[in-house]
Every structure is written in structure tokens, then in C-alpha cells.
Amino acid sequence: MAHPCYNNHTTYLLFPQSRRLMSERSITTNGVTYLPSRDAAKTVHLAPDYVSRLARGGLIDGRLNEGLWFVNLASLRDFIVHQERQRELWRAQPASGRPSAQVAAI
Numbered sequence: 275m276a277h278p279c280y281n282n283h284t285t286y287l288l289f290p291q292s293r294r295l296m297s298e299r300s301i302t303t304n305g306v307t308y309l310p311s312r313d314a315a316k317t318v319h320l321a322p323d324y325v326s327r328l329a330r331g332g333l334i335d336g337r338l339n340e341g342l343w344f345v346n347l348a349s350l351r352d353f354i355v356h357q358e359r360q361r362e363l364w365r366a367q368p369a370s371g372r373p374s375a376q377v378a379a380i
Contacts, residue, residue, distance in 0.1 A: 301337065301344045308337050308344035318350060328353065 301308045311329060315322040326343040328350070329336025335349035 301339060303337065306335070306346055308335075308346055311336070311343040311345050314345045314347050314350055317347060318354060325350065 299310060309317075311325040312322040315325040318325075325334075325345060326336075328334045329338075329343045329345050334353050335346040337344045
């Protein structure tokens with residue numbers, strides 16, 4: 275019997291010739307859909323471990339289910355947009371106003 279919070283389209287397809295396990299599993303809780311961190315990471319071109327770490331740290335919306343992190347893709351995309359904005363703001367500051375944490379090696 276399928277877990278009650280999995281969507282009806284939960285499937286596992288095993289392709290022995292390529293040794294790949296493809297999952298289309300997602301979890302829906304309170305109307306919010308969560309994807310496996312591995313699938314969400316592929317969508318936004320990030321490392322799966324990094325996405326799991328963001329969820330574990332509470333920086334993005336995620337749920338731990340049966341030892342796997344499931345993340346809200348919208349939350350992950352919002353995090354990325356926020357990081358890009360912060361990077362642009364940092365680059366817009368004059369170099370003299372930035373913290374001198376990095377010193378070039380001579």
C-alpha cells in the first residue's frame with residue numbers, strides 16, 4: 275500500500291541497462307508539494323548534497339521523510355533569487371566599503 279501523502283503518480287522505473295533509478299515521487303503536505311532533493315537539485319543545477327544541507331539548515335522549506343530530504347521547489351528558487359540579489363548588492367558596493375576579509379596573496 276502506498277504511503278498516504280505520496281501523490282498518485284509515484285512510480286519507480288528501473289532501467290537495468292543504465293543502472294539508473296528514476297523516481298517521480300513527490301510528497302504533498304498542506305497543499306505544498308515537495309520533491310526529492312536530488313530531483314530539485316537537478317532542476318536548478320545545484321549539487322544534491324547542497325540542497326539537502328539548505329533544507330537541514332532551515333534555509334529552504336524541506337521535510338525529512340524516510341531518511342530522504344524532500345524540498346519545496348518554489349522555496350529553493352526563492353532562495354536562489356535572494357542569493358543573486360545579495361551578490362549584486364555586494365558587487366555594487368565600492369571595494370573600500372567591503373569587509374577586508376580577503377587579502378590577495380603576493
